[in-house]
Structure formats: C-alpha cells, structure tokens
Amino acid sequence: MKLENPNSFRTGPDERGHFGIFGGRFVAETLMPLILDLERHYEAAKKDPAFHAELNNLLTHYVGRPSPLYFAERLTEYLGGAKIYFKREELNHTGAHKINNVLGQILLARRMGKTRIIAETGAGQHGVATATACARFGLECIVYMGAVDVERQKPNVFRMNMLGAKVVPVQSGARTLKDAMNEALRDWVTNVEDTFYCIGTAAGPHPYPAMVRDFQCIIGEETRKQMLAAEGRLPDSLFACIGGGSNAIGLFHPFLDDRQIEIYGVEAAGYGLDKAHAASLAGGRPGVLHGNRTYLLMDADGQIEEGHSISAGLDYPGIGPEHSWLKETGRVTYLSATDDEALAAFQLCARQEGIIPALEPAHALARVIEIAPTKPREHLLVVNISGRGDKDIFTVAEHLGGM
Amino acid sequence: MTTRIDSRFAELAREGRAALVTFIMGGDPDLETTLALLKALPAAGADVIELGMPFTDPMADGPAIQAAGLRALATHTTLAKVLKLAAEFRKADTATPLILMGYYNPIYVYGVPRFLTDAKAAGVDGVIVVDLPPEEDSELCLPAQEAGLAFIRLATPTTDDARLPTVLAHTAGFVYYVSITGITGAATPDYSKVAAAVARLKRHTALPVAVGFGVKNAENAAAIAKVADGVVVGSALVDALRKSLDANGHATAGSVAAVTDLVREIAAGVRSAAHQPA
Numbered sequence A: 001m002k003l004e005n006p007n008s009f010r011t012g013p014d015e016r017g018h019f020g021i022f023g024g025r026f027v028a029e030t031l032m033p034l035i036l037d038l039e040r041h042y043e044a045a046k047k048d049p050a051f052h053a054e055l056n057n058l059l060t061h062y063v064g065r066p067s068p069l070y071f072a073e074r075l076t077e078y079l080g081g082a083k084i085y086f087k088r089e090e091l092n093h094t095g096a097h098k099i100n101n102v103l104g105q106i107l108l109a110r111r112m113g114k115t116r117i118i119a120e121t122g123a124g125q126h127g128v129a130t131a132t133a134c135a136r137f138g139l140e141c142i143v144y145m146g147a148v149d150v151e152r153q154k155p156n157v158f159r160m161n162m163l164g165a166k167v168v169p170v171q172s173g174a175r176t177l178k179d180a181m182n183e184a185l186r187d188w189v190t191n192v193e194d195t196f197y198c199i200g201t202a203a204g205p206h207p208y209p210a211m212v213r214d215f216q217c218i219i220g221e222e223t224r225k226q227m228l229a230a231e232g233r234l235p236d237s238l239f240a241c242i243g244g245g246s247n248a249i250g251l252f253h254p255f256l257d258d259r260q261i262e263i264y265g266v267e268a269a270g271y272g273l274d275k276a277h278a279a280s281l282a283g284g285r286p287g288v289l290h291g292n293r294t295y296l297l298m299d300a301d302g303q304i305e306e307g308h309s310i311s312a313g314l315d316y317p318g319i320g321p322e323h324s325w326l327k328e329t330g331r332v333t334y335l336s337a338t339d340d341e342a343l344a345a346f347q348l349c350a351r352q353e354g355i356i357p358a359l360e361p362a363h364a365l366a367r368v369i370e371i372a373p374t375k376p377r378e379h380l381l382v383v384n385i386s387g388r389g390d391k392d393i394f395t396v397a398e399h400l401g402g403m
Numbered sequence B: 001m002t003t004r005i006d007s008r009f010a011e012l013a014r015e016g017r018a019a020l021v022t023f024i025m026g027g028d029p030d031l032e033t034t035l036a037l038l039k040a041l042p043a044a045g046a047d048v049i050e051l052g053m054p055f056t057d058p059m060a061d062g063p064a065i066q067a068a069g070l071r072a073l074a075t076h077t078t079l080a081k082v083l084k085l086a087a088e089f090r091k092a093d094t095a096t097p098l099i100l101m102g103y104y105n106p107i108y109v110y111g112v113p114r115f116l117t118d119a120k121a122a123g124v125d126g127v128i129v130v131d132l133p134p135e136e137d138s139e140l141c142l143p144a145q146e147a148g149l150a151f152i153r154l155a156t157p158t159t160d161d162a163r164l165p166t167v168l169a170h171t172a173g174f175v176y177y178v179s180i181t182g183i184t185g186a187a188t189p190d191y192s193k194v195a196a197a198v199a200r201l202k203r204h205t206a207l208p209v210a211v212g213f214g215v216k217n218a219e220n221a222a223a224i225a226k227v228a229d230g231v232v233v234g235s236a237l238v239d240a241l242r243k244s245l246d247a248n249g250h251a252t253a254g255s256v257a258a259v260t261d262l263v264r265e266i267a268a269g270v271r272s273a274a275h276q277p278a
Helices: A029-046 A049-063 A073-079 A098-111 A125-137 A147-152 A154-162 A177-190 A208-216 A218-231 A246-255 A321-329 A339-353 A359-374 A389-399 B004-015 B031-044 B063-074 B079-092 B104-110 B112-121 B141-147 B164-168 B191-202 B218-225 B235-244 B255-272
Strands: A022-026 A069-071 A083-087 A116-121 A140-146 A166-170 A195-197 A237-241 A262-270 A285-289 A291-296 A333-338 A380-384 B019-025 B048-052 B098-102 B126-129 B175-178 B209-212 B230-233
Touching (some): A022 A321, A029 A098, A029 A177, A049 A098, A069 A218, A073 A083, A073 A359, A083 A218, A098 A125, A098 A195, A098 A246, A116 A125, A116 A177, A125 A140, A125 A154, A140 A177, A147 A166, A154 A166, A166 A177, A177 A195, A208 A246, A218 A246, A218 A380, A237 A246, A246 A380, A262 A339, A262 A359, A285 B104, A291 A321, A333 A339, A333 A359, A339 A389, A359 A380, A359 A389, B019 B063, B019 B209, B019 B235, B031 B048, B031 B255, B048 B079, B063 B235, B079 B098, B079 B104, B175 B191, B191 B209, B191 B218, B230 B235, B235 B255
Parallel strands (some): A116 A140, A237 A262, A237 A380, A262 A333, B019 B048, B019 B230, B048 B098, B098 B126, B209 B230
Antiparallel strands (some): A022 A291
C-alpha cells in the first residue's frame, strides 16, 4: 500500500488523530472523556506562552539543553565517507531523550490538577525520566515494567527507587514492554480521577503520538540550527533508531519537508528478520493495539506477537502511527539492524569516539557504519545518539563474555 | 429491526424481572467445553450469552478474563473457530441472544465485512468491542448496524451527560453500564450509585440497561436486578471454570457444572429481586 504524497509532511494528524489510516483513538469508553480532556488541555497549553516559558526554562537549566551536535571526527575518518555528526541526547539529564517529553507531559498534568503519575517503561529510560520529573514536582509516581526488563535493566530500577518512584514488575504475557503498557492502561482505567498517564513514546491514542512528537521536535529543531552554524547548510541525511519511535520522530519531523534530505529509521532486527525480531514495519502489518492503528507484529489471527531485541527499549511489537504513515508515503526509509550488528556498532563507537551509546542508538549506528562509507566526503550525516549505554553495560558484558 | 436481544428484554420486562447476561470465553480451556457450556447456560438461567473472542492484550480486562483468553489461545482458538462455535450453538437454540465480545484487532485482521457476514450467518445477534469508542464508529459500529447486528456500547461512570448522547447514538440491543471505573472482576460497585446511574441513562435512552463488573454472587446480582434491566456476570464464571480445571489446565468432568451451578445461584438472585428500574 502506497499513500499519496502530501504537500507537507508536517501537518498531521487530522482532527481525529489520524495520519492517513494510522493513529486514531481505540480505547475503552472509561478513558475517552479523559483523553478528550487531555486533548483540550494540550491545545490550550500549546497556545500559552507561560507553558512554553516554563518548559524551556526547565529544558535549559534542568535537562541541559541544547544538547551538542558533535562532529565524530575519528569515526568519520575510520569509515572514510560522509561527515558524521552525533546529536548528543545521551548528555541530557537522566541519560536519554526521554526527559524532553516527560517534562512537557508533567507540566501538562500539573495544569490538569492530576496528582498521581503512571508510566510504562521498557529499558527503564522513560521510567527514570518520569520518576525524575515527579520527584522534581513532588508527584506520586508508579512505573510499570515487565518483570523480565526489571531483571535485565537493574541499574534503572535502582535509579527509579532512589527517586521515590514505585516500580511495579508486570508478570503477565511475556513480561516486557507491551505488557507493561497493558498494565498501565488498566491502572489508568481504574484511577481516572486523579491519574495522568505519561506515555513514553510517540504511540497510543490521539493526542499522545502528536503530543510526544511535539515535545521531542526540539531534537530536530536544534539540529537544524546547529548544523547551519557548523556547516552553513542543512544535513544530507538523518539516522535514528526506532522502537516506538519518539527520538526518531523528534529528529525527523522538522526536516520532513526538506525533501532532498535522506531520512533513515532503524528498527531492531533481533536475531534476524526471519527469526525473532522487533521490526514492526519490516515484519508486521497494520493492526490496532494500545489505542492506535499502526504496524504490529502479529499472527494470522490478529494476536499480538512478542518482539525480540537485545535492547529492552526497542522490543515493542508496535511503532508510533506517524512512522507507519511515513513508511507508506515513502518519505522515510526504514531499515533494521540485528543484535549482533548493534553490538558491533556499540563497540566501534566506544573505541573510536570514547562515547558509550545505549544499545538503542547502536542500532542506528550499525546502519551508519554501512551507509556512511558509500557517501562522498561532503555528505553531512546526523545520527541521533538518543541515550547513553551505562544501563546496558551488563547486557553487553554478558554477550561479549564478561569483558 | 427487532433482534433476539430486543425480544428477550421485552419478554423479561413483561415478566417483571431483569435479564441475566452471562459471559464465557470462547475456547476456554477448549472449544468442546465452551460448546457444552453454551448449550447448558440457558437451562441454568442465562437469558443472554456473551461469548468472548480471545485476544492477547485485553487492556480493559482483569486477571481472570485475561487468563481465560490466554488459555483459549493456548489451545489454538481463533476468531474463525469462535464463529463456528456460535453457529453450532445456534443450531440447537434459536431463542437465546448471543453476543460476541472482545477487542478490535482480531476482527480488523479477519476483515470487517467478512466478520459481519460470518457472524450474521452464525446466528450472532450483537457485538461488544471494548476498544471502539463512538469516535471510531465508522470502523465497525455503523457497518454492523447495516448488517443487522446490534453494536452494544459500554457506558461508564466517566461518561458524563454531555457525552452520553454521543455514546448512545448508534447503540442497539441494550446499554452495558460498567458500574465502576476499572477492569473486569474488580471491586464490587456501590449499589446506590448504580441506581442513580441507571436512572441517568434512562433519561437519555429507551434501551434496556444492563449493569456489569463486580457481580460475584446471588446477593450482588439481586441488588443490581432491583434497579437495572440486566445483570452481567463474567469474571466470576470464568474463575469458577478455572478452579475446575486439572493441574494441566484441562477441563474435567466437573467443569461445566462448576459454571452452571454458579449461574443457577446467581439466576436465583436475579429472580428474587423485585424489579423496579427507575
């Protein structure tokens, strides 16, 4: 299915929350009044200079923005092609891009008078960001996390506990991110009165995909300015990893209408696309889950299948609906990288640049390593280093034999 | 159109009592057991039957129904097989309204037109799809209406007066009032609030109002039957079935009776209640 190319790729979603056939609002009736209320509050906040002033102040002085755009000189030399820049989201407070979105949503929750915040987390980065913002504003915080992820991402569990959040290990299903999201939705259905659901990626029922994207667009907006300052022109290509896809849509969106720019999203191919993986676009079909229509990993009967990735942040069987639409319009090229390729990229980045990336952006780096050498030296390439690898050192050590 | 659902509620209103609406999961723990249950439920006192279509990710259901769905999927239950089950039931029972209940994705993947055709042919009377609010009516609700299947909508304590007309606009058969904000099988509702809620709904619709979530025994059922046109019981039945299974999760000789005994008890509660809906 190939959708018609619009005049602008930046106008979505429509008023019903649709990006083409994707997106929408597929939730239980209990949640609908709340979601409509959230949409009203978000629309009002968007127009309120005070909201932006407070958010920008926090982003500058609390998160540490703007994050640098760093010329990866040694990696560029090593690969011998495109000039590679890193957008350093891993330098943000809490170690990833997640905090950009969380602060926006928490300010919104405060405007709505909500006192209890719930979140789901896979790798723990979104959980840590939410726990951090809740501590900062004195809000109760409950984080749902698959029991498997609680085990493999212990450093982040400790962090959340230290920040005063309650981490609830989810025992249902495959006990990973998908199940954590189900459990968070159940909590929300039960506690609609005082609870705000802080979703960690650009997915879920409208307005979440658009709202999370808007909060993450600061990544791409800064990149534009920084690249113009550094090189006097816009980049030629952009790379980002995709689980739900919030770091990617944040980087991509401000560039979508610059059609000469090549844009690449990289999904997790796990053990390989013919084996267990988490590449919803490469290996899935359109379906409806967690409040939106999007590409999903599922069987012939529409039952959701588990994703697999070495990266707990990418093993979600779905993807943000805007990415599904960008795939079908052909504006963004979606690739994938296996666990092994990500591990190799992780090591190369650490050794060449002295930067230990999270396993998530290591997937994007894996494709950069392949594509950069095919480009001329004047080609300006930006890869979003969406998080740092501290949380992954045990996983990596296990795979590489203890190091 | 008058469906079996309309006739059944009208008939019970004449008798002066509420309907007992029973939920079981299709394929839990296997298709044979479900068929035996379907056949036994009307005699045990079920006036309307909801048959669950299992889904891996039932976001609005509690642990009991979620586990039932996973048991059904473990024995390779599919939507096609649940539709066949409905057709089998209908061969022997032409009067009891049968409603399919579940989530949208399996239906979307099966194909909406094909689903409606097959459901209608199987003798299904209505559908409840938890994750399709009125905002997504064009997906299934309107096509179902056209196909002659009732699309039964859930109303909840969060559905305020401003929103109720939207929720009720294309609802048919009956309105399913979810008496608590929460997942299935959760807390017992506050009955005084239920009466007020039913009265509120009745100001907006002429449809019967059935109340569910939190009904575990005859006493709960009687309290609701007093003020509503129907009492829905699901998690308690699914739990009774689970307790009857052997160590490997297989049905035993006592499985069907475990459910029908509870249905008999709850039906007695429903029938004992003086029916005085607002």
